[in-house]
Amino acid sequence: MQTGNSLKEKAEKAIEKSAMYGEDFDLNEFEVAAKEVPQTEDLEDLDDEFKQTLLNVGVLTDDKERSGSFLMLDNAVSHSSLKDPNIELMSLHEALEKHDWLKDYSWNLVAVDADKYTAKSYLENANGYFIRAPAGQKSSMPVQTCLMMGHKDVTQTVHNILIVEEDAKLDVITGCTTKKGVERAMHLGISEIYVKKGGVLNFTMIHNWAGDVGVRPRTVIHLEEGASFVNNYILLKPVRSIQSYPTAILDGEGAFARFHTIAVAHPGSELDLGSRVLFNAPNTKAELISRTITTGGKVIARGEMVANKPHCKGHLECHGLVLKDGGTQLAIPVLEANVADVELTHEAAVGRIAREQVEYLMARGLSEEDAVGMIVRGFLDVGITGLPEELAKDIDDTIAQIGKDAI
Amino acid sequence: MLEIKDLTVEIGGRKILNKVNLKVEQGSTTVLFGPNGAGKSALLMTLMGFSGYDIVSGQILFKGEDITHLSVNERAERGLGIMTQRPPNLTGVKLKDLVKVISNDHSFDTDAASKKLDMERFMDRDVNVGFSGGEIKRSELLQLSAQNPCLYLLDEPESGVDLVSIEEIGTTIDELLSSRSKCSVDHYKRGNSALIITHTGQVLDYVEPDVGYILCNGVVMCRGNPREMLKEIKAHGYQECIKCKQAIL
Numbered sequence: 188m189q190t191g192n193s194l195k196e197k198a199e200k201a202i203e204k205s206a207m208y209g210e211d212f213d214l215n216e217f218e219v220a221a222k223e224v225p226q227t228e229d230l231e232d233l234d235d236e237f238k239q240t241l242l243n244v245g246v247l248t249d250d251k252e253r254s255g256s257f258l259m260l261d262n263a264v265s266h267s268s269l270k271d272p273n274i275e276l277m278s279l280h281e282a283l284e285k286h287d288w289l290k291d292y293s294w295n296l297v298a299v300d301a302d303k304y305t306a307k308s309y310l311e312n313a314n315g316y317f318i319r320a321p322a323g324q325k326s327s328m329p330v331q332t333c334l335m336m337g338h339k340d341v342t343q344t345v346h347n348i349l350i351v352e353e354d355a356k357l358d359v360i361t362g363c364t365t366k367k368g369v370e371r372a373m374h375l376g377i378s379e380i381y382v383k384k385g386g387v388l389n390f391t392m393i394h395n396w397a398g399d400v401g402v403r404p405r406t407v408i409h410l411e412e413g414a415s416f417v418n419n420y421i422l423l424k425p426v427r428s429i430q431s432y433p434t435a436i437l438d439g440e441g442a443f444a445r446f447h448t449i450a451v452a453h454p455g456s457e458l459d460l461g462s463r464v465l466f467n468a469p470n471t472k473a474e475l476i477s478r479t480i481t482t483g484g485k486v487i488a489r490g491e492m493v494a495n496k497p498h499c500k501g502h503l504e505c506h507g508l509v510l511k512d513g514g515t516q517l518a519i520p521v522l523e524a525n526v527a528d529v530e531l532t533h534e535a536a537v538g539r540i541a542r543e544q545v546e547y548l549m550a551r552g553l554s555e556e557d558a559v560g561m562i563v564r565g566f567l568d569v570g571i572t573g574l575p576e577e578l579a580k581d582i583d584d585t586i587a588q589i590g591k592d593a594i
Numbered sequence: 595m596l597e598i599k600d601l602t603v604e605i606g607g608r609k610i611l612n613k614v615n616l617k618v619e620q621g622s623t624t625v626l627f628g629p630n631g632a633g634k635s636a637l638l639m640t641l642m643g644f645s646g647y648d649i650v651s652g653q654i655l656f657k658g659e660d661i662t663h664l665s666v667n668e669r670a671e672r673g674l675g676i677m678t679q680r681p682p683n684l685t686g687v688k689l690k691d692l693v694k695v696i697s698n699d700h701s702f703d704t705d706a707a708s709k710k711l712d713m714e715r716f717m718d719r720d721v722n723v724g725f726s727g728g729e730i731k732r733s734e735l736l737q738l739s740a741q742n743p744c745l746y747l748l749d750e751p752e753s754g755v756d757l758v759s760i761e762e763i764g765t766t767i768d769e770l771l772s773s774r775s776k777c778s779v780d781h782y783k784r785g786n787s788a789l790i791i792t793h794t795g796q797v798l799d800y801v802e803p804d805v806g807y808i809l810c811n812g813v814v815m816c817r818g819n820p821r822e823m824l825k826e827i828k829a830h831g832y833q834e835c836i837k838c839k840q841a842i843l
Contacts, residue, residue: 542645543682544684546643547678548692549665549667550642550675551737555665561691561695565686565687567686
């Protein structure tokens, strides 16, 4: 294990290190966000505007349908509550104090010196959530977490650790957002996710930022034998720049990972969204499915699969719609096979909505706007379930607006 | 109901229809015969207003209104409904959601209709994706019954369909044409009107036709009794018809 001192040295050396992809933000232009924030006993006590902000990223204030809730505001925990006694949910700092063994999981999958964003998060001693489903536990309802930036011109640094132990099952919904009125800020989020033998994790992340926000998540998922991880990522609203390239390491025989990415690039947005899978054990499987739309912004849809052991099977699918001139769709699929007996495939298509489809629906009496909306909705429907009704409505409204704007 | 006057149409600069004149009377079923490549499908697509079919000259009147330059959905609103031969796949759009949207403004029993057309297990499927020939036709008929148009434009309803399905499709078409729509008028023979393209004439085992037209090389060759025309075509092909037209000209 690396000592704190050696990590610190590494981080300090990397504090100016640019990331491989995405706009190179100068973190000195942002204040470090507050490490003390008002405490919220009950999410229902928040004002309506705040509640709506949470709802728009899938976080319910009425926690009837949730096993636990966690709210991080700027750089500190504002709320943490748990209904299901069989799982653990608390701040990472608290968890590191409680569990001595946890330090081995911290900065284990993500390198502190990967780039300036990981370095900054380490040096700020970033806090975040710790969720653990102990062996054999199956939580009936999802755990929800929200990471919110409450002030403008700040950097939020987050460090999360999620552990699903042997044969446990957990659903997590994470909403990342800015408080209304916060137009410019920087979100850095480190997530280290462990799914042990036979464990199942369904992880849904909804992003809803503002026009001048930079977002740099750094996520690695480690899967053991027979473990399963499904990642849903949804971003439909404007943002300045997101660069994210989560990596799943399939380290045990029969492990499975699926990434669904649904994103819309509005004018002024640059979305550099990828997902990577390393097949490091035999008989592992993965699917990377991305559906992106540009209405004037830039989308870079990356996907990478590296097969290092036999009998692996992976499929990569990047479909991009260009609804308006001025938008860019760039699909970059990478397949790498380092052993003979593997099957990696990819399918990429970028372009406009087929006129034939629109007219087919118009011939049934739909207006052009409704026809485009229906096609866009279908395009984005990759079968993500379990989203709250209110969020589904917000998504519907956004898609309807996209349909309108496209004509 | 429908009157086509001197309609000339081009696709990508190539003339496909040449001064076509054709009428579909209210409540009548008109059949359009013709060899492959005659322009039959192009005529139906033009009537519905699909892009790519450029009207060079002529006029389309529907219920007395000039619809030559209306958009596709404006024509649908006025009561035109089409079944094309190869409808596009709509990935992610569930058939049940589409039927619901189509039938939005009037009461329509989706469950009964889907059961009748044996489409229940397709309601949660993406429209046309992986559908067989017969399934596509039944899906189109389900959508048309939800739409309830006054004039049915049917492009070879029997093509790519097995014999059992032909009966189901044929009887459904007959029922749809006999049912009432917003343009039904009591004293007419049927509630609705139709312009049907058929190659084999199989659909005429279920639907009684009133008038027939033969289209060759984008030109209307003749108008007459559809059953006799079919007999003639079956016996001698389209050559007789072309010769006959040349003799008249």
